[in-house]
Amino acid sequence: MGAETGRITTDIPARLDRLPWAKWHWLVVIGLGTVWILDGLEVTIVGSMSTALADPKTGLGMSSYQVGLAGAVYVAGACLGALFFGQLTDRLGRKKLFLITLAVYTLATVLTAFSMNPTWYLGARFLTGAGIGGEYAAINSAIDELIPAKYRGRIDVAINGSFWVGAAGGALLTIPLLDPTLVDQSWGWRAAFGLGAILAVGILVVRRNVPESPRWLFIHGREDEAERIVTSIEKTVTDETGSRLEPVSDSITIRQRKTISIALIARTVFTLYPKRTVLCFSLFVGQAFLYNAFFFTYGDSLTTFLGVKQTGWYIAVFAVSNFAGALLLSRLFDTIGRVRMITFTYIFSGVVLGITGFFLGSVTAVTLTLIGSLIFFFASAGASAAYLTASEVFPMETRALCIAFFYAIGTAVGGITGPLLFGKLIDDASASGDITGIAPGYYLGAVLMVAGGVVAAFLGVKAEGQSLESIAQPLTAEDAEGADLSPAAAGA
Known part of the structure; x- marks a missing residue:
């Protein structure tokens, strides 16, 4: 399991979880959470730049194959980056990695803006994906370990x-x-990537003030540093809220370790928590196919079958509904509960998508957008909860790698299998001029999404308001107490 450095009893998790919400927590949200905005910006811009990149006068003279390959390369980079940086996040710390991964993303985005040929562009896209993939693991684990249990969901x-x-x-x-009447097309696509890099630099400045996770520190033999950080946070929160912090009685005893072996991490995920592994796998695959079934075909459906020339406004409306759903429904995951909300959002959105497939022949650009907005108002909250689930149901020592593992699965399925399948449906439907040819993709996405909701109903974890340590006890804590690590004990 790694070199043992000592055995301590600490109340740090309980002290972090009992904090009232304060301005300091907004620093964490802004400094860490804004990475998802960068990912959304990247994916949408690249999806809209294919024409500009293909033109040898304004772009890089890329063929349709190369444009598609760039998307696959980005996905591959995200999957490999998540796994590579995820295990480093568990070994080297949250802060070190969330600074490194953002720096990788920023540098790669600048390189993309200065691309001189397709090979350069493809290499830069791979590095950009690696940075984003690494961000998901480092950021989700850090946020969960710094945000009080009451507000975590x-x-x-x-x-x-x-x-x-x-x-x-x-x-x-x-x-x-x-x-072209507003911006020189040879510079427009480069400017788009450059703006992403500028935003990333601003985030990096804020992120430098976010501390290392005290939970990670005390497990890795740095309890004095963890104590200083928590004391400082408590003072800041007290000053900002003017409230007195109540003492805590809960504590946890652990055996500190410098490193945790990959073998033990794998055993934890697949042997100690098999039901939770099935749960996360179902949630990630379901949301990946749902989004690809609709969103991957959405732009082509508007332009090829419904006569839309400029899709930007339609995509913006669709995107707003997604964020509104995640924002407005988020509180219910802490009040109504994780299991009920995940089950409902997955099954409802899956059923409506399946019904939509039967009426594709009669939709217009407006009605398709409205239906999609309804589906993904709920699906967005459910898909976001999939990341929440993966980040809180496994032990702290494995958290970042578990997030990375399931993110890689979802990204690979959604970004590789999905485009291959749905791209074929679009090609066939385009040849016949019949939009109903993409309906099988809707049906598949609906079935997998409903299946994910059913799995959540039976295997979901009621984690609302619970400390991370009570949801999944640290491996080092189980070791310290001489607990049984058998699968039967874990199931119990």
Whole structure:
């Protein structure tokens, strides 16, 4: 399990969870949570830049194959980056990695803006994806370990949903940048990537003030540093709220370790928590296919079948509904509860998508957008809760890698399998001129989403208001107490 450095009893988790909401917590939200806006901005801008990149006069003379390959390369980078940086986040700390991954993203985005040929562009897209993938693991674990248990669900869901703020911004940004009467097309697409890098630098400045996770510190033998950080947070929160903090009685005893072996992490995920593994897998695959079934075909449906020339406004409306759903429904994941809300959002959105598939032949651009907005008002909150689930139902020592693992699965399924399948449906439907040809994709996304909701109903974890340590006890704590680590004990 790694070199043992000592055994301590600490009340740090209880002290962090009993804090009232204060301005300091907004620093954490802004400094860490805004990465999803960058991801949404990236994905939407790239999806709208294919024409500009293909033109040898204004872009890089990329073929349709190369444009598609760039998307696959970005996805591959995100999957590998999540796994690579995820295990480093558990080994080296949250703060070190959330600074490194944002720096990787920023540098790669600048390189993208200065691309001189397709090979350069593809390499830059891979690095950009690696930075974003690493961000998901480092950021979700840090947020969960710094936000009080009472607010963890609503903050996680809202932050994950902020991807669509970036998507809406990216969609609106492409309208003037792709207008040759307003912007020189040889510079428009470069400016779009450059703006993403500028935003990332601003986030990096704020992020430097976010501390390391005290939970990570005391497990890795740095309890004195953890104590100083928590004491400082308590003083800041007290000064900001003017309220007196009540003493805590809950504590946890752990054996500190410098490192946790990959073998033990794998055993934890697949052997000690098999039901939670099935739960996370179902949630991530369901939301990945749902989004690809609709969103991947959405732009082509508007232009190819419904006569829309400029899709930016339609995509912006769709993106706003996604963020509104995550924001407005987020509180219910803490009040009504995780299991009920995840089950409802998954099943409802899946059923409505399936019904929509039967009426595709009679939709217009407006009605398709309105139906999509309704579906994803609920689906966005559910999909965001999938990331929340993966980040809180496994032990602290494995948290970042577990997030990375399931994120990689969802991203690979959504970004590789999805486009291959739904791209074929679009091609066939375009050849026949019949929009109903993409209906099988809707049906598949609906079935997988409903299946994810059913799995959540039976295997979901009631984590609302609970400390992370009570949801999944740290491996080091189980070791300290001589607990049984058998699968039977874990199931109990």
